Amino acid sequence: MRLLLVEDDAMIGESVRLGLRRDGFTVDWVQDGRAAELALANDVYDLLLLDLGLPKKDGIEILTNLRRHGNRMPVLILTARDSVGDRIKGLDSGADDYMVKPFDLDELAARIRALLRRQAGRADTVIHCGELTLNPATRVATLSGRHLTLSARELAVLEALLERPGAVLSREQLEEKLYGWDEEVESNAVEVYIHGLRKKLGADFIKNIRGVGYMIPRKAS
Ligand code: CA
Numbered sequence: 001m002r003l004l005l006v007e008d009d010a011m012i013g014e015s016v017r018l019g020l021r022r023d024g025f026t027v028d029w030v031q032d033g034r035a036a037e038l039a040l041a042n043d044v045y046d047l048l049l050l051d052l053g054l055p056k057k058d059g060i061e062i063l064t065n066l067r068r069h070g071n072r073m074p075v076l077i078l079t080a081r082d083s084v085g086d087r088i089k090g091l092d093s094g095a096d097d098y099m100v101k102p103f104d105l106d107e108l109a110a111r112i113r114a115l116l117r118r119q120a121g122r123a124d125t126v127i128h129c130g131e132l133t134l135n136p137a138t139r140v141a142t143l144s145g146r147h148l149t150l151s152a153r154e155l156a157v158l159e160a161l162l163e164r165p166g167a168v169l170s171r172e173q174l175e176e177k178l179y180g181w182d183e184e185v186e187s188n189a190v191e192v193y194i195h196g197l198r199k200k201l202g203a204d205f206i207k208n209i210r211g212v213g214y215m216i217p218r219k220a221s
Helices: 010-022 033-042 059-068 084-092 105-119 152-163 171-178 189-201
Strands: 002-006 026-030 047-050 075-079 097-100 127-129 132-135 140-143 146-148 207-209 213-215
Touching (some): 002 033, 010 026, 026 033, 033 059, 059 075, 075 084, 075 105, 084 097, 097 105, 127 152, 132 152, 152 189, 171 213
Parallel strands (some): 047 075, 075 097
Antiparallel strands (some): 132 140
């Protein structure tokens, strides 16, 4: 899952980015309001982490514009503005959740997972697909009850496909989920991860739609 973090405080930004990467998220980080709008216009994100007090453009203005244009991406506000009035304003401007600094990184990750679940229309905290399960919180996948040993990248590819069963994701779309701006995209990486997953899950589990991309068909759980 790929997140955009908008935070002008370097220390907070760096610690949030590192912490969320450890939890398996791909994180791009910008430090002012204009850079945030540019990133939102040019890249596809699963969720936005938005500070309010920002250089160049205030977070509330960014959020209001986003919603006015019909963007439904989950937005979690991370801010030092802690009054009840500020919280109400943030939520009523279109945010899905609101956390006040200082916050706990594990709680932030849990709230992000909750928002992503809701966005995917899923109530269960574990993703089920036939005999396969994936727990986004523990990063554990099982097949017929057996624990699967997957690399962090393989897990990310699998999670992206499982979040949208029946949808075909192109190699470029999968690369976007896997690599932030500051990470070099290895050539053929997606093919390599798909190959690895097929070896562990069975060749039929992930379909290759020639010239289009990859898909996991919907299965009864
Ligand atoms: Ca700030």
